[in-house]
Amino acid sequence: MSLFFPSFFEGNEYFIDEKVQFLKFGNEYRVYDATGFQIGMVRQNVPGWHKVLRLLLNKKMLPFQLAITDSNEQEVATIHRGWTFWMSKITIKDGSGNDIGYIRQRFTFLKPKFQIFDTSGQQISEISGDWKAWNFNIVDPGGNQIGSINKKWAGLGKELFTTADKYNVSIVPQYAEDRNKMNIVATAITIDMVLKESK
DSSP states (O other): OOSSSOOOGGEEEEEEEOOOOOSSSSSSEEETTTTTTTEEEEEEEHHHHHHHHHHHHHHHOEEEEEEEEEEEOOOOEEEEEEESSOOEEEEEEEETEEEEEEEEEEETEEEEEEEEEOSSSOOEEEEEEETTTEEEEEOOTSOOOEEEEOOOOOOOOGGOSSSSOOEEEEEEEEEHHHHHHHHHHHHTHHHHHHHHOOO
């Protein structure tokens, strides 16, 4: 269990809404809770040299970094991928820059799969589903469903969501293991960015 568990990860419902930017190189998403309150942001950090390479190389080969911040602009987690030529290993770090887990990405036709591991290499969950229908299940190693990702807003005011990609991440209230939940939520709320960078 982690000694410090950011309040950002205490919730069970996350509503992700992409912020549209013209001529953008990086992606940016707002994160809301079940009441419609903005609890944070997810941003893609794209250095200048990276912007040049994105014009020359296939972006799915390039490294990327996604930063998750809370409502006070404090970084609570980051997602890192290095250079890759096929299915990649993606590292998850906490707000202090410590490794807390990693993701192994697998693909079948339109059905991506993300296996999430802790730092000891133990698998803690798997996210899989239908990319086209945008419907994913989150299961623990025993195959029990502990969450989902979909385009349903569960009654949250639709007027909040007026931009491009929008989705809901739901974690069952009974699931509250600190580092495991941080790994799972960090992966789930950045899944659209990771998929876009892998296309």
